[in-house]
Amino acid sequence: MEDHSNRLAALRGRVRGQPLYVSALANIRYLTGFTGSAGHLLVTADSATLFTDSRYSAQAREQVRCADVRISRGDARPELAAAATRLRLKRLRFEANRLDYETYAYLGAELPRCRLMPVRSVVEKLRQIKSPSEIAAIRASLALNSAAFEEVFGSLDSGWSEAHVAAELEFAMRRRGAQGAAFPTIVASGEHGARPHAEPRDLRIEPRALVVVDQGAILEGYCSDMTRMVAVGDPGAAQKALVRAVLEAQAAAIDAIRPGVECRTVDGRARQVLKKTTVAGFRLDELFVHSTGHGLGLEIHEGPRIAPEQRQRLQPGMVVTIEPGVYLEGVAGVRIEDVVAITESGCDVLTSTPRELRLL
Amino acid sequence: MEDHSNRLAALRGRVRGQPLYVSALANIRYLTGFTGSAGHLLVTADSATLFTDSRYSAQAREQVRCADVRISRGDARPELAAAATRLRLKRLRFEANRLDYETYAYLGAELPRCRLMPVRSVVEKLRQIKSPSEIAAIRASLALNSAAFEEVFGSLDSGWSEAHVAAELEFAMRRRGAQGAAFPTIVASGEHGARPHAEPRDLRIEPRALVVVDQGAILEGYCSDMTRMVAVGDPGAAQKALVRAVLEAQAAAIDAIRPGVECRTVDGRARQVLKKTTVAGFRLDELFVHSTGHGLGLEIHEGPRIAPEQRQRLQPGMVVTIEPGVYLEGVAGVRIEDVVAITESGCDVLTSTPRELRLL
Numbered sequence: 058m059e060d061h062s063n064r065l066a067a068l069r070g071r072v073r074g075q076p077l078y079v080s081a082l083a084n085i086r087y088l089t090g091f092t093g094s095a096g097h098l099l100v101t102a103d104s105a106t107l108f109t110d111s112r113y114s115a116q117a118r119e120q121v122r123c124a125d126v127r128i129s130r131g132d133a134r135p136e137l138a139a140a141a142t143r144l145r146l147k148r149l150r151f152e153a154n155r156l157d158y159e160t161y162a163y164l165g166a167e168l169p170r171c172r173l174m175p176v177r178s179v180v181e182k183l184r185q186i187k188s189p190s191e192i193a194a195i196r197a198s199l200a201l202n203s204a205a206f207e208e209v210f211g212s213l214d215s216g217w218s219e220a221h222v223a224a225e226l227e228f229a230m231r232r233r234g235a236q237g238a239a240f241p242t243i244v245a246s247g248e249h250g251a252r253p254h255a256e257p258r259d260l261r262i263e264p265r266a267l268v269v270v271d272q273g274a275i276l277e278g279y280c281s282d283m284t285r286m287v288a289v290g291d292p293g294a295a296q297k298a299l300v301r302a303v304l305e306a307q308a309a310a311i312d313a314i315r316p317g318v319e320c321r322t323v324d325g326r327a328r329q330v331l332k333k334t335t336v337a338g339f340r341l342d343e344l345f346v347h348s349t350g351h352g353l354g355l356e357i358h359e360g361p362r363i364a365p366e367q368r369q370r371l372q373p374g375m376v377v378t379i380e381p382g383v384y385l386e387g388v389a390g391v392r393i394e395d396v397v398a399i400t401e402s403g404c405d406v407l408t409s410t411p412r413e414l415r416l417l
Numbered sequence: 418m419e420d421h422s423n424r425l426a427a428l429r430g431r432v433r434g435q436p437l438y439v440s441a442l443a444n445i446r447y448l449t450g451f452t453g454s455a456g457h458l459l460v461t462a463d464s465a466t467l468f469t470d471s472r473y474s475a476q477a478r479e480q481v482r483c484a485d486v487r488i489s490r491g492d493a494r495p496e497l498a499a500a501a502t503r504l505r506l507k508r509l510r511f512e513a514n515r516l517d518y519e520t521y522a523y524l525g526a527e528l529p530r531c532r533l534m535p536v537r538s539v540v541e542k543l544r545q546i547k548s549p550s551e552i553a554a555i556r557a558s559l560a561l562n563s564a565a566f567e568e569v570f571g572s573l574d575s576g577w578s579e580a581h582v583a584a585e586l587e588f589a590m591r592r593r594g595a596q597g598a599a600f601p602t603i604v605a606s607g608e609h610g611a612r613p614h615a616e617p618r619d620l621r622i623e624p625r626a627l628v629v630v631d632q633g634a635i636l637e638g639y640c641s642d643m644t645r646m647v648a649v650g651d652p653g654a655a656q657k658a659l660v661r662a663v664l665e666a667q668a669a670a671i672d673a674i675r676p677g678v679e680c681r682t683v684d685g686r687a688r689q690v691l692k693k694t695t696v697a698g699f700r701l702d703e704l705f706v707h708s709t710g711h712g713l714g715l716e717i718h719e720g721p722r723i724a725p726e727q728r729q730r731l732q733p734g735m736v737v738t739i740e741p742g743v744y745l746e747g748v749a750g751v752r753i754e755d756v757v758a759i760t761e762s763g764c765d766v767l768t769s770t771p772r773e774l775r776l777l
Contacts, residue, residue: 092616093614094614111706111707112612112613112614112706112707113612113614114706115611115612115746116612116614116615130706131708131724151518153517153518153519153522154517154518154519154520155517156517156518157513157514157515157516157517157518158511158513158514158516158517158518158521158535159513159514159535159537160514161518162513162535175518175519175522177519220591220594221592223591224588224591224592225588227587227588227591227597228584228587228588228591231580231583231584231587231588232581232584234580234619236601236616237587237598237601238597241596241597251475252472252473252475252476253472254453254454254472254473254476255476256452256596259594346471346472346474346490347470347471347472348491364491386474386475
């Protein structure tokens with residue numbers, strides 16, 4: 058499915074053939090297919106070279122078709138610097154938010170005649186627009202993730218701890234072919250759910266407690282991400298009202314998604330709905346402490362950001378999460394998250410699991 | 418077990434009270450106990466402040482006792498810059514190999530009267546010397562990891578694929594209380610084992626093939642790391658000779674470990690042993706394409722590096738892997754890895770699983 062030559066051509070178009078040093082591994086994977094854990098890619102108008110170390114010699118030769126491969130023993134940066142010197146580069150763009158200061162300073166010292174120029178999100182901008190095969194890959198990752206959810210919550214034993222449920226979910230993902238979880242699975246019940254990034258505890262899930270389940274898989278490199286609310290027994294009217302408010306906020310945000318709409322508008326729709334409801338003296342939008350969503354693909358967090366003040370406009374091919382949440386400290390948390398692809402005429406919700414509170 | 422005040426005091430001693438910006442999350446965890454996925458720590462002679470975002474407000478207040486906590490909506494870097502301005506810092510050290518260029522440039526622009534000074538491995542050097550309670554934590558993580566190995570290989574079905582075995586291993590870790598795997602579990606059989614960082618395939622493990630199993634867990638934040646060789650049925654004399662050579666190389670390296678010895682000496686011992694054996698026209702040391710080992714603790718790769726040219730001397734409290742390997746492309750790979758703590762008089766092997774080839 059990957060068409061690396063076209064991607065490299067598109068990248069060269071974006072930087073008008075100027076030399077670019079790609080240091081982010083997800084960007085290297087996108088451009089070359091290389092999946093190793095260490096590498097540096099140098100792209101010029103008429104060359105592309107991957108520098109990696111001897112742990113990856115066979116793998117790089119097999120995976121990388123559209124770039125030369127240079128293998129070094131240990132740190133590959135000296136080879137990168139030597140190549141830049143041989144090419145007599147006068148300017149070299151680098152990924153400002155993806156490169157550590159030390160490597161930047163090293164290249165500065167090794168390449169005294171070359172001006173290092175920080176750029177931001179050059180490859181990431183290309184990656185924001187997914188091809189049909191990438192959208193299919195994300196959809197497959199989401200389907201696997203949903204199947205794991207169904208399997209575990211279809212047979213949940215009420216004596217299980219949060220940590221046990223998280224372990225079962227990740228095992229179910231892997232048994233179905235996932236390379237692993239896209240992030241640490243969250244299973245957070247009762248007041249623990251009020252922490253958006255809660256770590257699962259070795260504590261039994263209590264009856265009638267709301268449980269936030271936030272899970273994602275990696276399948277063929279592509280991430281999924283879904284949050285659902287679960288409860289073992291009826292959690293009561295007040296908690297169900299919280300869930301309804303978040304569902305309504307999510308629906309309003311999704312309803313606003315179409316090409317040309319600014320990300321902040323989508324974010325604002327969710328907040329508007331939450332503003333209408335008050336719980337324990339708080340307006341719910343005051344308890345919505347994070348942004349509404351993020352792009353995803355080869356990485357779990359990509360652009361665009363669906364957040365306040367984000368004026369970026371949605372375009373067909375973008376794939377984002379929509380995940381409003383409210384967090385009432387000491388009481389409970391609620392978050393509901395789907396993945397949505399922007400189409401020519403509107404959007405397509407890629408997540409198949411029903412959104413409603415799941416009572417076990 | 419964590420004594421964060423003492424750690425902060427030791428850090429202030431190392432930098433002689435000069436202000437330091439700690440950006441690496443593992444370093445922040447070591448110094449404050451904070452386990453969130455986003456944060457910045459500013460340490461001065463008489464203050465320590467953690468800057469994080471509103472997703473972590475309750476968690477940070479609960480976990481962090483020895484530092485102030487500032488919560489911001491979204492990106493916490495403006496708060497960090499504002500605090501540095503209020504403190505009228507003239508100089509601010511930062512972690513050169515742990516900070517992205519963009520944040521460095523941002524702080525440079527925000528703090529025009531403050532000189533940003535790159536430093537390297539300041540907190541990491543402290544972390545290299547583990548306390549008795551940290552060594553106990555690593556030992557517990559290793560014991561859990563070994564128990565997972567025993568459970569899975571005690572009941573291995575010969576029809577299982579590499580990916581299935583990897584999934585079972587990670588599930589066994591989590592069921593025993595691990596927060597997750599310390600790195601993607603490697604189960605690599607036959608010629609796939611010749612890739613040191615092989616990704617498990619959805620292929621059945623063939624009888625008589627050598628299988629490299631490299632697995633580690635995270636327990637209470639501390640990593641384990643172990644590699645063992647397994648085969649379903651006798652892999653034959655030639656392959657068993659490879660395993661024997663690597664076992665001998667590993668034993669020679671471990672035998673050299675004591676305080677005061679240079680890391681390169683330990684690495685050299687393993688290479689010397691491998692040099693004596695030739696397979697298919699290659700000397701085995703030519704097929705040993707990586708270094709002999711690395712420190713581990715809160716991160717899976719820490720200092721010191723047990724590698725050629727590393728003149729650093731071992732000290733009591735250091736904990737390192739010893740993992741020589743040989744990789745014969747198209748044929749097989751062999752690696753055997755234990756974790757060793759350096760003691761006052763020599764060393765202590767913390768891994769309990771027998772090292773020999775496990776025949777199933």
